[in-house]
Amino acid sequence: MKTLSLIAQKGGTGKTTLAIHLAVQAQRDGLEVLLVDTDPQGSAGAWWQRRGAEEPALVQGSGTEMAGILAAAGARGFELVIVDTAPHSSEQSHACARASDAVLIPTRPAILDLDAIGATTALVADLSVPAEIVLNACPPPTRAQEPRIVAEAREALSAYAVPVCPVAVSHRVAYSHALIDGRAVVELEAKGKAAAEIDALWRTLRERVAL
Template identity: 45%
Template sequence: MHTILIAAQKGGAGKSTLAAHFGAMAERDGRTLLIDADPQGSLAFWYERRAAETPLLAKVGASDIAETLDAARAEGIAWTIIDSPPHNAPLIGSLMSRATLTVIPVRPGPFDLAAVGATLDMARALKAPIACIINAAPPITRESETAITSEARALLTEMGAPVLPGQVSQRASFSHALITGQAVSEFEPEGRAAREVDVMWSAVVHLARTFPRQS
């Protein structure tokens, strides 16, 4: 079982949005479980509106995550995607230690870039595999990312953070899809948002498969 942790110690980074869309796409690669460990419950809100029966979802508290992961492995789940809470460093650290890969969404703004350092430091201390995603960025214009996105990518690189190529843009189709319990790959499969998320998920899968699968 591959466990993908989506983590950011600052709220509003877009963790739940990525978790929902990655979960829908992960089903192509095997049976998938979403774990909503954020007390805000945004992922569960999306799931309650979902008509499709997959992926599976478990909303759990911090004390139940380990047991949920163990049960998922025993039941043959291929991919587990965890939406973690912000402002809970001990729990995030514990989950990083168990995850195949930690994905850190970062908006290209000064507050998000300033806050990401704590998460990166934690990952380095734990020697946890990580990848940053530029999230909720201004849409690409004329096939080029905007200056603010390029600057954010450069700063993350200077901080020693591995950054996946491409970006996930701020687009209305994400909100339209989420409110109906869908992913953009289902709501608008030929749209730009779906293509961007697909590229990101494919990169996450490629990275995760370079690390040992949890048995």
């Protein structure tokens, strides 16, 4: 069993959106997936309630309960655990990251988000857990070329020890539309651009983290 945590000290960077989408994608890929909602706001839990389906499975808990949650998940035969975390809670995020096999740090490409990322990369600096930054809610590429703001964000992020994922996730209304009724973008529009990006992100993570 492997565990992937999504952490970012800044709010609204896409932790929940990406945790949900990666969970659905991994499940479609044939894995037994458990989504763990450790955010007291319970956004992933609310999505799961709206979804009304058994899969991917979801439990709520806290970062400090992670050892017990993971032991129970292993005993139940889950192959992948994806942990959604709360913003502004370094202790809880650190506990989740420490218990994980890999950490994904979503950030928007805007300067205020990039300025804030040091607080998150510092959380994983003392851990031997591989981490990767993913740019989320980016302007969509034009003719397969990355927009300037995305290229600039990559350059700014090269100052940190944490690598940046080659796949950037675009800002697309499909994400909010899908989440409204408990779906993921691939279930809304299987051949859409958002679904293709999530598939690319999942395949990249799967390889890098040997998920």
